[in-house]
Amino acid sequence: MAPFTPNDTQVQWELGPVGVSVRNFKPRWGSCDKKGQVAFNWNIIKAPHAVIDYVVIHELCHLIHPNHSQDFWKLVSGNDSLYAERKKWLKEKGFELFQ
Ligand SMILES: [Zn+2]
Numbered sequence: 006m007a008p009f010t011p012n013d014t015q016v017q018w019e020l021g022p023v024g025v026s027v028r029n030f031k032p033r034w035g036s037c038d039k040k041g042q043v044a045f046n047w048n049i050i051k052a053p054h055a056v057i058d059y060v061v062i063h064e065l066c067h068l069i070h071p072n073h074s075q076d077f078w079k080l081v082s083g084n085d086s087l088y089a090e091r092k093k094w095l096k097e098k099g100f101e102l103f104q
């Protein structure tokens with residue numbers, strides 16, 4: 006899947022999702038189900054690269070923690086120390102990607 010070029014963080018390939026798909030769904034940027042199937046909203050392609058990385062990291066971390074617990078955010082921050090900025094970006098500008 007060429008559109009997602011991961012950076013050097015370990016989590017992205019080591020976790021090994023069973024499948025990845027790109028779909029057109031709202032309002033979420035990505036999802037991860039119990040079987041390890043990860044999906045991304047294609048609109049995220051329009052976001053800055055760092056934000057795309059964050060969304061990928063976020064969903065892959067759900068393969069370990071299927072929730073938004075403290076442990077989940079610890080894992081996210083271990084792979085993207087600036088994740089809070091990306092989150093903020095999505096909250097403030099994310100809707101523009103749908104236009
Ligand atoms: Zn989440």
